[in-house]
Structure formats: C-alpha cells, structure tokens
Amino acid sequence: MLIHGNQEIEVLLCVPCFETVDFYTFSGFPLSLLLVLLLACTASSTTLAHEAPCFLVGSLDCVETDTLVTPNKVEAALYLASDLAKVKMIGRAEQDSILSEYRNDSTLTLSKAAELAHCNQVLFTRCDRFFRLVRTEVTLATADSSMPPRTGVGYAAVTYANDAGMVADPAILSSAQRALTFVLDPAPRFDTLHRDLRVLPARLVAVSGIEFTSTEPAGLWQLFKERTITSYDLVQTIVGTMQHVDTLVTVDIETRDSMFALAGFQLAENDRGTSQLEMRVLRGFDVSTMITGTLFFSRSTAMLTLSFAALNPDGTYQVLHSASQEFTTDSKTALREAADQAVRKLFAIASAPPESEH
Numbered sequence: 001m002l003i004h005g006n007q008e009i010e011v012l013l014c015v016p017c018f019e020t021v022d023f024y025t026f027s028g029f030p031l032s033l034l035l036v037l038l039l040a041c042t043a044s045s046t047t048l049a050h051e052a053p054c055f056l057v058g059s060l061d062c063v064e065t066d067t068l069v070t071p072n073k074v075e076a077a078l079y080l081a082s083d084l085a086k087v088k089m090i091g092r093a094e095q096d097s098i099l100s101e102y103r104n105d106s107t108l109t110l111s112k113a114a115e116l117a118h119c120n121q122v123l124f125t126r127c128d129r130f131f132r133l134v135r136t137e138v139t140l141a142t143a144d145s146s147m148p149p150r151t152g153v154g155y156a157a158v159t160y161a162n163d164a165g166m167v168a169d170p171a172i173l174s175s176a177q178r179a180l181t182f183v184l185d186p187a188p189r190f191d192t193l194h195r196d197l198r199v200l201p202a203r204l205v206a207v208s209g210i211e212f213t214s215t216e217p218a219g220l221w222q223l224f225k226e227r228t229i230t231s232y233d234l235v236q237t238i239v240g241t242m243q244h245v246d247t248l249v250t251v252d253i254e255t256r257d258s259m260f261a262l263a264g265f266q267l268a269e270n271d272r273g274t275s276q277l278e279m280r281v282l283r284g285f286d287v288s289t290m291i292t293g294t295l296f297f298s299r300s301t302a303m304l305t306l307s308f309a310a311l312n313p314d315g316t317y318q319v320l321h322s323a324s325q326e327f328t329t330d331s332k333t334a335l336r337e338a339a340d341q342a343v344r345k346l347f348a349i350a351s352a353p354p355e356s357e358h
Contacts, residue, residue: 053121054089054121055119055122058110058122058141059124060125061127062126062127068129068167068168069129069168077172078176081177084197087188089123098116119143123140123183124139125138126138131255132252132254133156133249134156134158137152138151138152138180150185154178154181156249157252158171199246204248204288205242205287208279209270209271209274210294212224212294213295215299228269234270234335234336236253237340241339242291245349259282265281276315283312283315287311289309289311290309293306293307302326304325304339305322305342306343307319307320307322308346324342325342
C-alpha cells in the first residue's frame with residue numbers, strides 16, 4: 001500500500017545534503033504503472049532507430065548511503081524519460097554488451113565508446129535527495145567535444161510513502177524529466193503527456209511562517225490562543241494544496257526546517273514571518289519563490305491573506321500577487337478550508353470536487 005497525501009493507493013509492485021548548495025512536482029502516479037513502464041521502456045528504447053538522437057550514459061552519481069536514491073533507480077528513470085522524449089539511451093548493461101571485447105583495453109576512451117555504441121552524445125548524471133526534495137543534475141556533452149556541454153537541473157518532491165517509509169521513485173523520474181528538458185534539443189514536451197507522466201518546468205517554492213495578528217478581542221479565538229499548533233496545521237494545509245500547482249515544486253515543512261538547521265538556525269516559528277537571514281538560506285538552496293502571509297483576527301471574523309513572492313539572493317522579496325479568504329468559525333476545519341481556498345485563488349486552481357465525486 002502506498003500513501004500519496006491522504007490517498008491510499010494499492011500497488012502491484014512495490015540525507016545527506018546536496019554536494020553544493022547552488023542548487024520541478026509529481027503527483028498522482030501509481031507506482032505499479034511506473035515500474036511496468038520502466039521494465040517496458042528498456043525494450044522499447046532499443047526499438048528506436050539509430051536515426052533518433054542517442055546518448056551514452058557516462059556516469060550515474062548518488063550518495064551511497066541513501067537507499068531511496070540509487071544508481072539503478074536513476075538509470076531506470078532516465079530510460080523512461082529518454083523513451084518518452086523519443087531519444088535512444090545506451091545504459092550500463094547495453095554498454096557492457098557492446099564494449100565486451102574492449103573490457104581490458106585501458107586505452108578505450110569515452111569518445112570511442114560512444115562511437116562504438118553509435119551515439120554522438122554522453123550524459124553525466126548526479127541525483128541527490130535532501131529529506132523530501134530530489135534534485136537531478138545532468139550534463140550532456142558531444143562525444144567529440146564539437147559543441148559546449150549543456151547542463152540542466154530538475155527538482156521534484158517526494159510525496160509517496162508506504163509502510164517502510166518514503167518512496168522516491170516517482171520524484172526521481174520527475175526530476176530527471178525536468179533536467180533533460182534543459183539539455184535535449186529539441187526540448188521534449190513532457191507537458192503534453194498523459195497526466196500520470198505529465199511534467200512541466202517548475203521552480204522551488206517554500207511556505208514561510210504566517211504572521212498571526214489581531215485586534216484586542218482576538219483572545220476570544222481559540223485558534224489565536226493555540227497559534228503555535230494552529231500555525232503548523234495552517235502551513236501544512238497550504239503545502240498540501242500547493243501540490244496542485246504543477247509549475248512549482250513545494251518544499252514541505254520538514255525539508256524547509258532542515259535547510260534552516262543546516263545553516264545553524266532553530267526551527268522556524270510558523271506563526272511569524274520568515275526572517276531575511278532565513279530567506280537567504282532558502283535562496284541558497286535554489287528556492288526562488290515563497291508563500292508568505294498574515295492571519296488577522298477581529299472580534300467576529302478572521303482574514304487569511306497569502307502572497308506569492310519572488311526571493312532575491314540577499315533575502316529580500318517582491319510580492320507578485322496576493323489572495324485573501326475570510327472565515328467566521330473558530331475551528332481548524334474552517335481555517336483549513338480558508339487556506340485551501342486562498343491558495344486556489346492565488347494560483348487560479350479549480351476547486352476540489354466533493355468527496356462523493358472522487
């Protein structure tokens with residue numbers, strides 16, 4: 001059983017920080033379908049004629065201690081992504097077969113290996129995970145060095161889990177697709193695929209603390225009295241609805257706070273705005289946008305205002321647009337509904353259908 005958000009999915013099969021701090025999302029994908037496609041794509045990619053673009057896998061680097069992101073998983077994701085892009089990929093097993101007679105030839109160069117495999121390009125890949133964020137970086141170079149290499153970076157959030165913990169496979173695939181978009185020519189149209197494989201270029205976004213403010217009678221609100229707990233639940237709800245924005249990869253609370261901890265900061269207070277130093281830390285992890293906002297309590301109503309902002313390297317930001325949602329019931333359910341509606345207004349997301357329509 002896999003869990004994606006609050007949804008349970010029946011399936012058939014079933015860290016360490018990045019090397020540099022210089023540093024798009026994937027949802028609703030049944031892992032069983034992914035695994036079937038990964039198995040099928042190995043065969044189907046070999047049927048792509050040699051007139052199709054072709055690249056040789058030059059390297060696959062991951063953190064050895066991370067069992068969720070391994071070279072085999074990354075290679076399987078690259079096989080499927082390249083197949084979807086109608087590009088032929090020569091992986092490690094095929095290379096062993098093609099180059100078997102040269103196994104002991106110390107003079108065999110990567111350029112010569114690509115020539116023997118009838119490929120004119122070589123792909124170098126690095127895939128890392130930072131808590132629930134996967135980053136894939138690819139560099140595509142011509143085997144004869146006739147063109148400058150092209151580098152692309154893709155991100156995806158880990159949104160699946162099973163009884164053993166997080167499942168990163170779909171995120172590896174999504175991040176690989178996004179990275180390849182930057183280096184393949186012409187750029188693959190992953191955005192036109194079936195929704196289970198559809199991926200768009202996407203930027204990283206984090207949700208900051210939401211400033212709780214009030215007039216004097218606000219003490220009557222239980223939500224305000226319990227703002228430490230309330231604010232965590234609020235930010236978590238915003239993160240959840242943000243998963244529907246397919247041009248953004250949302251950094252969840254644990255990953256965000258781990259970024260702060262790596263920089264020596266204490267855990268963020270979710271009922272207060274993010275400081276300039278904290279925003280500089282986020283920007284250092286390539287988080288280029290942020291959701292910030294306020295929750296204002298008066299005697300009889302509360303108003304949640306959310307803003308989508310662009311982060312600058314110096315920790316300042318510019319608000320791009322904002323949306324507000326009012327509510328009058330003093331309950332977490334009412335606040336969650338207000339948060340969901342505010343995010344949907346902010347990004348013009350269609351309202352969720354009633355439970356009976358799921």
